Structures are given as C-alpha cells and as structure tokens.
Amino acid sequence: MTFGALASVPGGALHASDSAAFFDDIPLVLTASRLAQSPMLAPAPVTLIDREMIEASGFTEIHDLLRLVPGFQVADWPGGSPTVANHGIGDAYDRRIKVMIDGRTVNNPIWGDTQWDNLTIRIDDIERIEVVRSANGGAYGANAFQGVVNIITRSPMTEDGYSVISRFGVDGFYDHGVRVNGPADSPVAWRLSASTRSATTFESFVRSNGENELQEGFSREALNLQLVSQINPQDRLSLNFGVSQGVDTRGYPEMGTRLRNFQLDPVQDGDIRNQTVHAAWTRSYSTTSELSLQYFYQGQQARRAWEIDVRGLGEGRDGTIHADRDIDVSAHNLEAQLSGQILPSVQALIGAGVRHERVRSAAYFDTDAALTATYWQTFGNLTWQATDALALNLGGTYEHHDYSGKLFSPRLALNLAVSPDAALRVSAGKAYRAPSLIESHGLETLREDGAVVQIGYNAAQPVDPEEMRFFEIGLVARPMKGLAVDVRVFREAYSGYLDSQSCRLPTAAVPVPSKERCSDVGVFPPADWSAANALTYQSAKTKRFLNLGSFVAKGGEYTVDWRKQGWGRVVFSQAYITLNASDDLVDRDIELSAPQATTSLLFIKELPERWRASLGYYHNDDMYWLNQGDRVPNRDRIDLRLAKRFGPPGAENEFALVMQNLGEIYTEFHEGRYRHEPLIYASLRLVW
Known part of the structure; x- marks a missing residue:
C-alpha cells in the first residue's frame, strides 16, 4: 500500500470544507504535524469531531464537545471558565492543553488556560474539531503538553444565503444566532455571524455545614466576520475579525449562617470583552508545496470590582475594602511556514514564529505596571516514505520563552501499513x-489603606518547566465501508510537575508548624504586611508555586465509529488510565486525578419522515479535580435529542428538542459544592 502524497496546510488553518478530500471515506487531518494527511499517516492520535456529531450531541457550549474524546475530562465550575483535562491532573485552569481556532492559539497568557465561554465563535460556526490526544510539542512546542485542540470553522467559500437559529430553555436559557453569507459568485467570499446567549450555570444552596455556596450566571454577545479571496490560482488571502462581550454574575449570596464568604466575595457582575484579528496569506507552488504567512492578535479586558465590609472583623475596622479583579491582556503573533516535496519520497516543512504578550492586573501581580513576555520558536517536520508500506516522520520545535529559557521538543513516529485498510503507528x-x-x-494581593491584608498566589521563587516523555502504539483501521477504528496504548512519564501548594506566612498570629511555613522555601511577605490587619487568621495562608515531583500515566483507549447511510451512526469510545506517583511526588492526590475508566457514546438514528434521534451517554469513574476542585464520584450523564427537518428536499430547516443530563443532578468538579442542573431546550433553525 502507498500512503500517497501530502498537501501542506499553514498551521492547520485550512478550512475542512475547502477540499473535496474531506468528503472522501477517509478524511484528512490537519493538526498532527501541520500537514494535511490521512489518519493512517499521522504521527499522533487524532480524534475528529465532525459537523454531524456536533449537531447530534445537542451541546451548546464548545468545551462540552470534548466529552466525546477518549481520555478527556470536562467540568464546569462557578468560580471561572470551564476546564478540560486529558489523562488526569486537571484543575480549574486547563493550561496543559493547547487550543487553537483555525490554527491560531487562544490560550490566555495569565494562566495558560482557555476561556471557553469567551471565545469569539459559536458552536454553529464550527465545521469540525481535531483533537490530538497526546503531547504534540514536536509540532507546536511548549504547552502542547497533554494534547492539541484545533477548532476549524466553516469556510465562507462553501456557504451562501442566510440562516437563523433560536434556542429557548428552562431557567431563562436562550441562545440565538444569525449567519449571513455573501453571494456565491462574489470575488471575496464572506460571512458575518452574530449571536447572543444567556444561562444560569450554577444556583447557590446552603451546604450541610450551614455555609452558602457560589452561584454563577452569564450572558454573551459574539460577532464574527470572515473574508476569503482567491486572488489568483496561486494566492489566497483570508481575514477574520471577532469580538465577544458580556457579563459574568458570580459570588456568594447572603444566605446561610456563615457569612464570611458573602463578606469577601458577594454576588457581583463582571464585564468581559475579547477581540481577535487573524490575517493569513498562502501561496501555492504546486499540489505539495506552499508558503504561508499569518498574523493574529488576541485581546481581553475584564472588569470585576466590589466592596468588602470589614466592620467587626478587627479592632478599629469600620469601613470597606475596594477589591477588583481587573485584567487587560494582549498578544501579538506572527508565523511563517514553508512546505514542499524535496525528494520524490520526502515531504518537508519548516517554519518560525514569534509571540509577544502584555498583561496588566494589579490584583494578580501587585503592580499597576504592565508585564510583558516574548517567545520565539522554529519548527520542522520531515516525512519519508521509505517503502510503499513504511513511512517515517520526524518533527521538532526549538524555542525560547522568557519564563523557561530554551527548550527542544522532538518527536519520532513510524507508520506501517499492515493492510490496505489498516496502519500501525509507533511514536x-x-x-x-x-x-x-x-x-x-x-x-x-488584597490591600486595605495601602497595606496588604491578604496574599493569594505567590510566585516568589523560580520554577522549572514541566517535562513529559511519551511512548505510544496505535492502530488506525477501516476494515469495512462505514467503519473506522482507532486504538492505542501509551506511557507518559511526567517530571517537574508544577503546581501551587498552600503554606502560611511566618507572621501569622498563632504558631505555625515548620512544615507549613512559607519561610521554609524562602517565601516572605511584603514589607508592608501586618498580621494585625489580616482579615482573619486564614488570610495568612498563601499559595506558592513549586515543582512537586514526578509520576507516570499508563493506559489505553479506543474509538469505534460505524455509520450506514439511511440508518444512522454509532460513535463509541473508552479510555483506561492509571497514574503511579514516584517517591518524590509531594501531592499524592495526583494519583486519583484520572478516572480509571471513561466512556462516551453518541448514537444517531435516522427515522422516517426526516426525523432523527440521537442519544449521548458519558461516564466517568471516581476522580479528583485538583486545587479548587475535589473528589467527584462515579457519574453518568445521558442526553437526548429529537429533531425533524422540514421544507424542500435537502433543506436544513430543523426543529429540535434537547434534554441534557436526564435523571438526577450530578456533581461536577467538587462533590460537595457544585451541582450540575438538567437543561431542557427547544431549537428552531431556518435556512434560505
């Protein structure tokens, strides 16, 4: 068997709909090596969530789609954006997974996480999502650590006309969107999409200890404009402008018998705004050779402020403290990539990029000045078709980051065609x-009259990057028409695990055991710290960042995707994971942070008279979300969607009823604190 020639893709930015190859029985994947290639030739495991799966799932939020990926864990919590992890070690900030939209990175510089609820696109704008289920530093460098999620939007070159969708549900849920496409014969293909949505994600309740719990609701408006022009047979130019803005309502209501939480973090509104600009130029020299240049900008402004009543919390304290979590973030990226066939059996890619970040937040960095950082990287990939059946892929990224110095991430993969319809991968x-x-x-910090009265996260000592060495064996097969199988086993060895650890400042009002004192690791409070001004003794606690040791993740996962025209489709995935800590690991909860088994099932059934039913089932064994999270027990979630298409044959007009999380309320992210409510909504889509 011959794997066939490759087509290059600039940073994974090619739209899935731009090539007829995507409609073949074996779709191309773009994200594994920055080259468009068959999954049988890809040097890493890739899960594809296509448009049919997106619609059938009934999900209205992008992060929820990752519940369909084997080995991934997804959770929402009321203190911040939803979070995603792969093979455990997940917490409130999913900073170990690189997330891109059409090849542009959207991770936030402060935590390195993804603000899933603030993205400038909506679920209706997505053509497909490619998820690399392993470390992919060889293609994308640092922070492509536990995987890469590339969200590929629908190309305006493949759409025309207008569409409107409205979703209404319980508890005030709504999600409305409109899409306007330029005429098919226009020299510049364009699409404008706009949406507005609102939901109450968590309701407060009084816990058994009398303490009230966090509540959360949000509203968002998003606007996105895409323009693509095929200037001539060789050159293509694309532009994208996006903005998302809205309000987060978070905090502790005044209820229950313990008011400390209400005093420190009452319910208040926070304004948030995101902007993106993405410009890309591609010149094609042949079917296997092209040059691309792209620039993208990411900006965020968050405003959240409130007053803390400190009367009665200490002698002589009869006023309020002004607290805020204002944030200003900007990032500029420039990237160039060249690919081509340098020999009849050798395809090569080389590129370079630079990124500049600027962040201002007095609350998180105790200064009004802006902090800046720059990193650059060079990357390359070489694929050699050694024989008709054997391909070798060598990739690597060399980079320099202001926070971590110089790093080199290599990857080697062998792909062996064991039959015309199956390939074995070792990487x-x-x-x-x-x-x-x-x-x-x-x-x-939190300051009262200029004096620090509370210290939270404290990066007072240098830390090193986390490192992972991985080995995996995978099999990708299509043993019969309509059936695809993806199986792999893996071993991932982590070292230098970086996380926060609680400690107490040495000026605490009561004696602190030496093992809990921050001074033991050289962390000292600011000069203006006054223990007498502390809100409570608890405020003498802080969180330092440390490299906490090493551990090994081992396991296996598989996906079976079967479809039959006119009948329906079944996508079934499972993953099995174990984490084994080394003797030097400080936080033993890490061993519990991955569920031993996870299952996802998406069942799609075609019914008479253009009806379609789909069922989603998602199971996680016991696991432990780290830091702000906690243990969550075995949990099962069932979603049901019933839809009917109407209008002329082939029309996409549709009415649907969706019921998410059928059955009893289940806990998510923290067993005792956060309860995920069921959601029932109806949707109507009109296309003309």
Missing part, C-alpha cells in the same frame, strides 16, 4: 509545559 518524544505568567511572576 515517541518529549514535550514541555512552560510556566505561565502567574506561576513565574504572580503576587495576588
């Missing part, structure tokens, strides 16, 4: 996660 490599800005420079 190994190394990847890094560079410390985020808060892990390297953070000093989270």
Whole structure:
C-alpha cells in the first residue's frame, strides 16, 4: 500500500470544507504535524469531531464537545471558565492543553488556560474539531503538553444565503444566532455571524455545614466576520475579525449562617470583552508545496470590582475594602511556514514564529505596571516514505520563552501499513509545559489603606518547566465501508510537575508548624504586611508555586465509529488510565486525578419522515479535580435529542428538542459544592 502524497496546510488553518478530500471515506487531518494527511499517516492520535456529531450531541457550549474524546475530562465550575483535562491532573485552569481556532492559539497568557465561554465563535460556526490526544510539542512546542485542540470553522467559500437559529430553555436559557453569507459568485467570499446567549450555570444552596455556596450566571454577545479571496490560482488571502462581550454574575449570596464568604466575595457582575484579528496569506507552488504567512492578535479586558465590609472583623475596622479583579491582556503573533516535496519520497516543512504578550492586573501581580513576555520558536517536520508500506516522520520545535529559557521538543513516529485498510503507528518524544505568567511572576494581593491584608498566589521563587516523555502504539483501521477504528496504548512519564501548594506566612498570629511555613522555601511577605490587619487568621495562608515531583500515566483507549447511510451512526469510545506517583511526588492526590475508566457514546438514528434521534451517554469513574476542585464520584450523564427537518428536499430547516443530563443532578468538579442542573431546550433553525 502507498500512503500517497501530502498537501501542506499553514498551521492547520485550512478550512475542512475547502477540499473535496474531506468528503472522501477517509478524511484528512490537519493538526498532527501541520500537514494535511490521512489518519493512517499521522504521527499522533487524532480524534475528529465532525459537523454531524456536533449537531447530534445537542451541546451548546464548545468545551462540552470534548466529552466525546477518549481520555478527556470536562467540568464546569462557578468560580471561572470551564476546564478540560486529558489523562488526569486537571484543575480549574486547563493550561496543559493547547487550543487553537483555525490554527491560531487562544490560550490566555495569565494562566495558560482557555476561556471557553469567551471565545469569539459559536458552536454553529464550527465545521469540525481535531483533537490530538497526546503531547504534540514536536509540532507546536511548549504547552502542547497533554494534547492539541484545533477548532476549524466553516469556510465562507462553501456557504451562501442566510440562516437563523433560536434556542429557548428552562431557567431563562436562550441562545440565538444569525449567519449571513455573501453571494456565491462574489470575488471575496464572506460571512458575518452574530449571536447572543444567556444561562444560569450554577444556583447557590446552603451546604450541610450551614455555609452558602457560589452561584454563577452569564450572558454573551459574539460577532464574527470572515473574508476569503482567491486572488489568483496561486494566492489566497483570508481575514477574520471577532469580538465577544458580556457579563459574568458570580459570588456568594447572603444566605446561610456563615457569612464570611458573602463578606469577601458577594454576588457581583463582571464585564468581559475579547477581540481577535487573524490575517493569513498562502501561496501555492504546486499540489505539495506552499508558503504561508499569518498574523493574529488576541485581546481581553475584564472588569470585576466590589466592596468588602470589614466592620467587626478587627479592632478599629469600620469601613470597606475596594477589591477588583481587573485584567487587560494582549498578544501579538506572527508565523511563517514553508512546505514542499524535496525528494520524490520526502515531504518537508519548516517554519518560525514569534509571540509577544502584555498583561496588566494589579490584583494578580501587585503592580499597576504592565508585564510583558516574548517567545520565539522554529519548527520542522520531515516525512519519508521509505517503502510503499513504511513511512517515517520526524518533527521538532526549538524555542525560547522568557519564563523557561530554551527548550527542544522532538518527536519520532513510524507508520506501517499492515493492510490496505489498516496502519500501525509507533511514536515517541518529549514535550514541555512552560510556566505561565502567574506561576513565574504572580503576587495576588488584597490591600486595605495601602497595606496588604491578604496574599493569594505567590510566585516568589523560580520554577522549572514541566517535562513529559511519551511512548505510544496505535492502530488506525477501516476494515469495512462505514467503519473506522482507532486504538492505542501509551506511557507518559511526567517530571517537574508544577503546581501551587498552600503554606502560611511566618507572621501569622498563632504558631505555625515548620512544615507549613512559607519561610521554609524562602517565601516572605511584603514589607508592608501586618498580621494585625489580616482579615482573619486564614488570610495568612498563601499559595506558592513549586515543582512537586514526578509520576507516570499508563493506559489505553479506543474509538469505534460505524455509520450506514439511511440508518444512522454509532460513535463509541473508552479510555483506561492509571497514574503511579514516584517517591518524590509531594501531592499524592495526583494519583486519583484520572478516572480509571471513561466512556462516551453518541448514537444517531435516522427515522422516517426526516426525523432523527440521537442519544449521548458519558461516564466517568471516581476522580479528583485538583486545587479548587475535589473528589467527584462515579457519574453518568445521558442526553437526548429529537429533531425533524422540514421544507424542500435537502433543506436544513430543523426543529429540535434537547434534554441534557436526564435523571438526577450530578456533581461536577467538587462533590460537595457544585451541582450540575438538567437543561431542557427547544431549537428552531431556518435556512434560505
């Protein structure tokens, strides 16, 4: 068997609909090596969530789609954006997974996480999502650590006309969107999409200890404009402008018998705004050779402020403290990539990029000045078709980051065609996660009359990047028409695990055991710290960042995807994971942070008269979300969607009824604190 020639893709930015190859029985994947290639030739495991799965799932939020990926864990919580992890070690900030939209990175510089609810696109704008389920530093460098998620939007070159969708549900849920496409014969293909949505994600309740719990609701408006022009047979130019803005309502209501939480973090509104600009130029020299240049900008402004009543909390304290979590973030990226066939059996790619980040937040860095950081990287990939059946892929990224110095992430993969319809993959490599800005420079403070009265995250000592060495064996097969199988086993060895650890400042009002004192690791409070001004003794606690040791993740996962025209489709995935800590690991909860088994099932059934039913089932064994999270027990979630198409044959007009999380309320992210409510909504889509 011959794997066939490759087509190059600039940073994974090619739209899935731009090539007829995507409609073949074996779709191309773009994200594994920055080259468009068959999954049988890809040097890493890739899960494809296509448009049919997106619609059938009934999900209205992008992060929820990752519940369909084997080995991934997804959770929402009321203190911040939803979070995603792969093979455990997940917490409130999913900073170990690189997330891109059409090849542009959207991770936030402060934590390195993804603000899933603030993205400038909506679920209706997505053509497909490609998820690399392993470290992919060889292609994308530091922070492509536990995987890469590339969200590929629908190309305006493949759409025309207008569409409107409205979703209404319980508890005030709504999600409305409109899409306007330029005429099909226009020299510039364009699409404008706009949406507005609102939901109450968590309701407060009084816990058994009398303490009230966090509540959360949000509203968002998003606007996105895409323009694509095929200037001539060789040159293509694309532009994208996006903005998302809205309000988060978070905090503790005044209820229950313990008011401390209400006093420190009452319910208040926070304004948030995101902007993106993405420009890309591609010149094609042949079917296997092209040059691309792209620039993208990411900006965020968050405003959240409130007053803390300190009357009665200490002698002589009869006023209020002004608290805020204002944030200003900007990032500029420039990237160039050249690919081509340098020999009849050798395809090569080389590229370079630079990124400049600027962040301002007095609350998180205890300064009004802006913090800046720059990193650059060079990357390359070489694919050699050694024989008709054997391909060798060598990739690597060399980079320099202000937070971590110089790093090199290599990857080697062998792909062997064991039959015309099946290929075996063996790959190994190394990847890094560079410390985020808060892990390297953070000093989270609360001040009263200029004096520090509380310290949160404290990056007072240098930390090193996390490192992972991985080895995996995978099999990708299509044994019969309509059936695809993806199986793999893996071993991932983590070292230098970087996380926060609680400690107490040495000026605490009561004696502190030496093992809990921050001074033991050289962390000292600011000169203006006054224990007498502390809100409570608890405020003498802080969180330092440390490299906490090493551990090994081992396991296996598989996906079976079967479809039959006119009948329906079944996508079934399972993953099995174990984490084994080394003797030097400080936090033993890490061993519990991955569920031993996870299952996802998406069942799609075609019914008469253009009806379609789909059922989603998602199971996680016991697991432990780290830091702000906690243990969550075995949980099962069932979603049901019933839809009917109407109008002329082939029309996409549709009415649907969706019921998510059928059955009893289940806990998510923290067993005793956060309860995920069921959601029932109806939707109507009109296309003309």
